Amino acid sequence: MKKHQHFIINKPWGMISQFVNPAKRKKKLLGDLYDFPEGTMAIGRLDVPSEGLLLLTTDGKVSAEIRSHKYEKEYYVQVDGVITEEAIEKLKTGLEIGIKGEKYITKPGKSFSIEDPKFPLRSMKIRDERHGPTSWVSIVIREGKFRQVRKMTAAVGFPTLRLIRVRIGEIELGNLEIEGVKEVTNF
Missing domain, CATH: 3.30.70.580 (Pseudouridine synthase I, catalytic domain, N-terminal subdomain)
Incomplete structure (x- = not known):
């Protein structure tokens, strides 16, 4: 075998x-x-x-x-603007996004603000300070719909600029x- x-x-x-x-x-x-x-x-x-x-x-x-759904997937997400506690609460409790033209309510997860994790710069620059502030948030989910995390941050008014998966399970x-x-x- x-x-x-x-x-x-x-x-x-x-x-x-x-x-x-x-x-x-x-x-x-x-x-x-x-x-x-x-x-x-x-x-x-x-x-x-x-x-x-x-x-x-x-x-x-x-x-x-x-x-x-047995395993958590954790993402560090740089978003456009300074994310609010209200937006973080919505990310935690589940919210409506579109998947293949259908309405979908995300399952509850975990979310919290984090300091800039200081990842190496990526090969294509995101933007600079002239375009306004950015912030980082950790999002932990147990599902993985098409572009789910990006759609979630956009749904709460803070579009994703950079998305990095940092953990799957342990x-x-x-x-x-x-x-x-x-x-x-x-x-």
């Missing part, structure tokens, strides 16, 4: 969380980072402008387990290098 392999990566901004480029866009793919074994799949994805923790595996059962991004790949024996 073939032994499954698992990987932890720090997906950089601008990379597609896939091994195949369906639209033939001029973007880097996961396979450009490392020679992954055949059958490796991303466990959940991050959109092209998102960064951070991405888990990969050759085991479909592990993928389904981690994508389930696995943390930690100090994994940008574009770093780490093979692990299990999650």
